[in-house]
Amino acid sequence: MFLKKMLTISIWLVFFAISCKSIKPDHTLVKTKSQIEETDQFNAKIIEALTIMEARTRNPSSTGHQIARESLERISNYDVTISSFKGLTYNDYRHVMIDLEQTVVETPKDIDSWQVSKKDLALIESLLSGYMWGNRLYFRIHKDDDAVELSSTLVHEVNHIANRSECSYYQDIKTQEVDDTLASVEEFRAFYAECLYLNNVSHPNRECGKFAAESLKKYDYDDFDGSRLQPKVKKIYDLFQNIPVVNLLVNSAWPDDFNECM
Ligand SMILES: [Zn+2]
DSSP, rough: OBBSSSOOOOHHHHHHHHHHHOOOOOOOSSSOOOOHHHHHHHHHHHHHHHHHHHHHHHHHTTHHHHHHHHHHHHHTTTEEEEEGGGGHHHHHHHHHHHHHOOOOOOSSEEEEEETOOOOHHHHHHOOSSSSEEEEEEOOOOOOOHHHHHHHHHHHHHHHHHHHTGGGGGGEEEETEEEEHHHHHHHHHHHHHHHHHHOOOOOEEEEEEHHHHHHHHHHOOOOOGGGGGGGGHHHHHHHHHHSOOOOHHHHSSSOOOOOOOOO
């Protein structure tokens, strides 16, 4: 699933561990200077974003502190993995390529040691800033990227992961043809969470509902059709309309697993 945006010491340690865990070893003994600089730059930017998120957890009067805390906890507990596109697993690579309507290389004999080719990596990075599937986030990060924006994107994506949005996003999971109505619900919720995180709002439903609705328009989800909603999704839609949705966004049940969608 495309990312729709881009678009303290303990944190340092946490992120170092995350990056070691989530980026596949490349089996080369000698890294070129540019490879090292690229990895350092990626890690530094993510750490900067997580540091901003951590600071927000320490402000209980802010509407976003609960969401900041929950997102940071999921990331630091390794419930979420973050890596560059070089760390794509074969299955996630397949999802990316299908979404981009590109030819997928045949299933390799050894999926575990498979690595994305330079050609496909260049193609993917030329078209995407980020991608998520299951509990895995992939980013193309530039040193000039805004760290506050990256931290809110992380909150947005952790919300997608908590809700397994990729399983309620497509008309047919096999062809990955996006269903605008289903996708709108997933995006509305994620943008709402992002708004709560970024702002100290006094009327969350009104203010963040407006932010989320405007974001849907901005990212071309204007085909929203409430009458087509499936019962499961309709329930969420009704909640958006009627009750404070904060309860939906925090303390949500974390998925039991991240196996392929049924
Ligand atoms: Zn999204």
